[in-house]
Amino acid sequence: MSDVCLFEGYVCARVSHVCDHCTQWIMPGTTYIKSVGVADGDFGMFKCHQDCALAAAAVRSYGDYLPEEFIILHNDASCDDEEWMRKDFPAVADRLFGSKEGTTA
Numbered sequence: 001m002s003d004v005c006l007f008e009g010y011v012c013a014r015v016s017h018v019c020d021h022c023t024q025w026i027m028p029g030t031t032y033i034k035s036v037g038v039a040d041g042d043f044g045m046f047k048c049h050q051d052c053a054l055a056a057a058a059v060r061s062y063g064d065y066l067p068e069e070f071i072i073l074h075n076d077a078s079c080d081d082e083e084w085m086r087k088d089f090p091a092v093a094d095r096l097f098g099s100k101e102g103t104t105a
């Protein structure tokens with residue numbers, strides 16, 4: 001298995017994209033992170049909000065992950081992560097867990 005990164009960088013969205021971390025919209029005009037590469041023989045593209053990438057790095061640092069494990073927030077972040085994420089990455093927490101303000105029970 002050999003993974004090859006063909007491109008990784010900051011890109012300004014010209015159209016809406018779905019963030020692969022939080023599954024919410026990346027709106028046009030927003031700078032996001034785009035990665036293009038080959039993993040296990042499959043061509044793939046990954047797009048995410050900048051703060052989602054930072055939150056994913058934090059989830060990794062708090063969790064018990066192998067260096068080669070790739071963290072996907074909507075798969076790997078649990079409700080245990082919600083409290084610190086609301087403090088450190090409030091916008092990410094709102095996208096992942098829903099906004100606490102303005103919600104009706």
Ligand SMILES: [Zn+2]
Nearest residue numbers: 019022049052
């Ligand atoms: Zn996101």
